Amino acid sequence: MGDEDDTVHYDGTEGGWGSIKGMAEIAWREKPTPAVLNTLRRQNKVKGFMCVSCAWTKPAHPHAAEFCENGAKATLWELTSRRCTPEVLARHKVGELRTWKDHDLEQLGRLTHPMRFDRASDRYVPCSWEEAFEAIGRELKAIDPRAAVFYSSGRASLETSYLYALFARAYGHNNLPDSSNMCHETTSVALKKLIGSPVGTCVLADFDLCDAIFFFGQNTGSNSPRLLHPLQEAVKRGVKIVTFNPIREKGLEVFKNPQSPTEMLTPKATQISTLYLQVKAGGDIAAITGLIKHVLAEEERKWREEQRHVLDIDFIEQHCTGFEALKAHVEATGWEEIERESGLARADLRQAAQIYIDAPRSIAMYGMGLTQHVHGFENLAALTNLWLLKGNIGRDGTGISPVRGHSNVQGQRTVGISEKPELVPLDRIARQYGFDPPREEGMNTVKACEKILSGEVKAFIGLGGNFVRAIPEREKMEAAWQRLRLTVQIATKLNRSHLINGEIAYLLPCLGRSEEDMQASGPQAVTMEDSLSCIHGSLGKNKPASDHLKSEVAIVAGMAKATLPPNPKLEWDAWTADYARIRDRIEESYPDQFHDFNDRVFTPGGFYRGNSARERIWKTESGKAQFTVPKTMSSVGFEPAVGRYRLVTLRSNDQFNTTIYGYSDRLRGIEGTRDVVLMNPEDMGAAGLREGQVVSLASDAGDGVHRQVDGLAVTPFLLPRGCLGAYYPEMNPLVPLWYHDEQSKTPAAKGVPVRIVI
Template sequence: MSLIHPQAHYTPYRSAAGGWGSARSVMAILWREQALATAPRALLKQNKPKGFACVSCAWAKPGDPHGLEICENGVKATAWELTRHRTGPAFFEAHTLTELRTWSDHALEQHGRLTHPLRYDAASDRYQVTTWEHAYREIGAQLRLLDPQQVVFYASGRASLEASFMYQLFARAYGTNNLPDSSNMCHESTSVGLQESIGVPVGTVTLADFEHTDCIFFFGQNVGSNAPRMLHPLQAARKRQIPIIIFNPLRERGLERFVNPQSPREMIGPESTVISTQYHQVKIGGDLAAVTGIIKALLAMEREALASGRVSVLDHAFIREHTQGFDSLCQEVDGYSWETLERRSGLGRAALEAAATVYARSEKVMVVYGMGMTQHRHGVENVQMLVNLLLLRGNFGKPGAGICPVRGHSNVQGQRTVGITEDPAKVPADTLRALFGIEVPPNKGLATVDTCEAILDGRVKGFIGLGGNFLRAIPDSPRLERAWSDLALDVQVATKLNRTHLVPGASTWLLPCLGHIEIDRQDGVVQAYSTEDSTGCVRGWLGTNEPAGEQLRSEVAIIAGLASGTLGDNSRVPWSAWRQDYALIRSAIGQVYPEIFHDMESRMWQTGGFHRPVAVNQRQWPTESGKAQFVAPRRLNPDDDVLHEPIPRDVLQLMTLRSNDQFNTTVYGYDDRFRGVHGTRSVVFLNRSDLVRLGFAAGDWVTLRTAVEPEVVREAGPLQIIGYDIPEGCAAAYYPECNPLVPLWHHAERSKVPAAKSVPVTLHRAQPSAAQLARAVPARDQVR
């Protein structure tokens, strides 16, 4: 199964985000997945009251939804789950795992929904059908033989609040805090940075703030592909003449122009809404320097204002009453020259002063950011510098102001709220002991990078995966694949087949679960579930479509079965009763986390749901000092402990990115419409000047190699070069194909988020296969 489509080509995209391009893409996937009969009815209820939450991103769902509260990628996720294609017993009788490992990620998942519980048979190299009772009993018996400290409970971010709460209770009742999750790979820098700076690990912005803001700053987030429904409040803000200032290495179409595909007037007219009022193509890894430059400009403006008797630029009353560390920040920022900041950021002084000028004129400012800020060696400092910028003018605790991290998977923030964490200090241990007799282990468990290290050195013997495609999502993936077969127990809960399922341990189980679009009946009674979105809003939801197969079980039912099979009568948790009635789980969540989830059963159904309390919005700071903390940047080089200056001329900084046709590791197709790439993912985007100086040409084939730790060969390719609008010295290529380039140790300090947005690489000429050459992007497309 090739990674390249027979009709590969490159055509720069000239249209706005949304519009007819989005409409055509939606129809294409509904047709391809044979979901035209099932999906339309579901889409009418997607993100709606008494409907289901989108299974894709975690962006907020409005209390007064549009007629269709959907986006292009949300429709793709729904069609992907409601596909009529099935991967049943006959498929596994026909294919060995050795053969399936030659298939692409796209081909594996597109084959369809899993339908039966499966156990791997090493003798035939095939999955064979088993029963749920046998699976629960055997997995439980094997877990009892393992040391709990050698077993990992991974959560992908797709599970409901109810399932996530049960999952972490199961792990702790079993005896471990080994609860890594997808947040470890994306927004842990947010959790660490915000907690230290303002005392809460989550954002402070709600959807209502978009209606009151005077200015929006965007850093490292591609709204057009990763959270397209956000384009609606952004469009509304622009129609109110609100400035939106973008810092991003690539010119992403969703951050430039938008046509609302649900507006007949916009669809038939020639106009589009211009989203960005300033667009600054910051160098990869240059965000810290860019924000430092904005603050440096603000401090200069403040001194000029004081010298001339004008009104202060900074909010000194707020700074005095609510913050600490202001003088240290000023001293650190003043120590950087403009020459250094321009070189590090890749932006001119005039650009940074222009952004600072708009900020200074705005009374209510929001900062929106994504993994372009968090997946760096200094990801925590990136987040804290954004907080510094907001603190200077008191942009917390008032409508229209605050910080807004854009989370990824549908409930990745919510699962943290109900206890998915490796840190026992963040768990109400006394309450769990009193209610369930669970003794929370005192030692800190394994996060994602820790888990990978422990698998490599043999300390982890058992792995349970609640969704996700772990082996494709992690850094240094080839090394981890080779070590995976040493696991004694490997249990995967999933809706579709993926790469992780094809690398078996000694005992491997594949358990198919219901999707959140499907009706969840327990003993004939329909059950509801709940999620928390990026803005901390909790809502109740109901599946709308019939399950893909009679053998599918809900995540709650699977967790209950595994827990009962493992713990038996030694548990005070009523697993069976909870499986029968999810309201009992929500009642328990309210008992364990009363400040957030009191009266959850009724509040989750009120219009718009309910928001978790965020003390910062009342200008209360749950930090050690009781105040918000200015945190001065210690250094600006994104890889100062990896590459020392002068950086070799042939080394480029690579960022991994998603295409328009994927979500996380799920690849819906081979088109990246907004970047003009069709029919292939085997490309690398390079600055045209870099091509000339390094002796390459657009259309050449290269292998990328990591430019550090030369004794370990890390490479990806062959990839075809596309000359692109990207800052000099930078490169971009697709995730997860380029995860092999990211060393496991190349992660953010303190948060351990893999630094996939800034990887030093070199280019090496490569000879593609005959099949790749036959299906390459034609040379004529490369000279546009």
């Protein structure tokens, strides 16, 4: 694989003074309002403000500073003193703004007024809220509801999400794609089928009881740094952490706690991973098969020599189905194939498997390195197989725990943001509100894009996010986007999606979560669900960036009132006046999970909404947890070929999804640019490339479509042979729309077939 000395890398630790410097640089750039210090003090605490960055849980007993570097950056970004006023937008044509980089667009600051796109002048012009709602309602009433798409990013509160889904269904469709479609939809599909629960099974207390933690394809240091605190505590009490990732991410290597004076003032730091294995991109199925192969061999040896089981035989017999078929498959799979497809040595896989065997209780954590593959479902099925072998689901200190990105992406699904009608209590909603919700399946992200390309979609409403920038096939999608009749974007800052407009387009500015949401009944709290299925209340107290902003709840209600016929059971005005009344309606729709909702909003550590698989109640077709036989040893959707590489798209340390805070990817040693392609030095030599040489990446998907990204500097990096790394969302033009997980339709952005063009 090469030597780290020959590559670009970071010699420091995750956390430490580098983290402090990273926050300071963003603070200097954003020049936040004076409220920022008090907001950070309240961040992720009871009756405080819940971070808009990742979805990691909020502990009942928080640290003095319960925020991480990226959480602080998100808050500084929201509380910027910069303002994107009508006067600012009047100085720039939309065509000009399209040439700007993502970072520069958001540096214009917080949006302050509702705006309408004027095609004649190619500019945004101010309008009133009344005008916007009336026009949106008029356009929606003029089309077939099934030709409209209501997208949501993962930041909107439970209250907003519930009303948004209710609006869509009262209007007449289930076209509710969300950001989960692009990242963790594979989780929702696979875990639902295999163990009967579409989300992870762990709670925070499990991390105090486990003996081993296995990570697959997740970058804790950049994407969820607060997770490093329980990981550090686990390591200190002897927990072994094993990491599988094509890239050596600093957050899972070594951590220096910024809240520890001892660590900040001395060389002391915590080594996080006991064993770090750089699996080939797409090689996780093979790697996990190798672990299972060793576990099964040890089961046979231990029983033969000691009459002692390695497997949890009682659990397998009582709670599982399909074990014998899996066992036969694994035993028939040779180590040569496992090593070739995983890129890992047998000895290393046996060492990792022995850690799993020796640990009485183990937790599996994973990110998009497993979900964003053509065979992502098979990745999660393989991981589930391994975890079922020892009964590591449904016991304290065990479980499967996907690490979510957006702060409420899991919660939105919980309260109805789903294109799948079978996941929503439609009969109960029909009784509550006196209308018959549509029963046909709606559009997910891929289907919505396909229908936009075909011209069947006429209207798109975006509740947050940067949809056009986040999706695959960008050039083709941007051209089709401008043929839409109506586009509406609800946002806090300008991004590229706001510059690719339909015939009629509105840009509606909303409050940030840290800002006071004052309605008729007083200041309002909102709620969200973390990745461990706990519900937390959030109360913003900062002065809004503009007097012309509305809350997301008020905006959704305003559009619904202008669109829908009168219905006394749809109390849009009353709900806007008092969000507690929305929570009462959520409780009626989901009584098992949200009983006594208003009384539990500010429960320390959040209140747990429950998980059937954690109770070993398997809501699967068979009524049991499901072992499966993998269909393939590689999760990528293409065969090896000369000159074909596996591109892994990455997020930097100065980024949250499509939001680019700056140009410092400190934890990888890359500064001042995002226009790079990371490459193994041996691959560079074989291809005749030198460091700094500017090249292009072109799609090698074999469908005859030309897709290319130019201007990338070759950068030597410690990657497995045949793998490349480059930044998301800049590489999205290389991902075909059809290149996605077979079952969930999640875009396969962690194993994209590309070639290098000189």
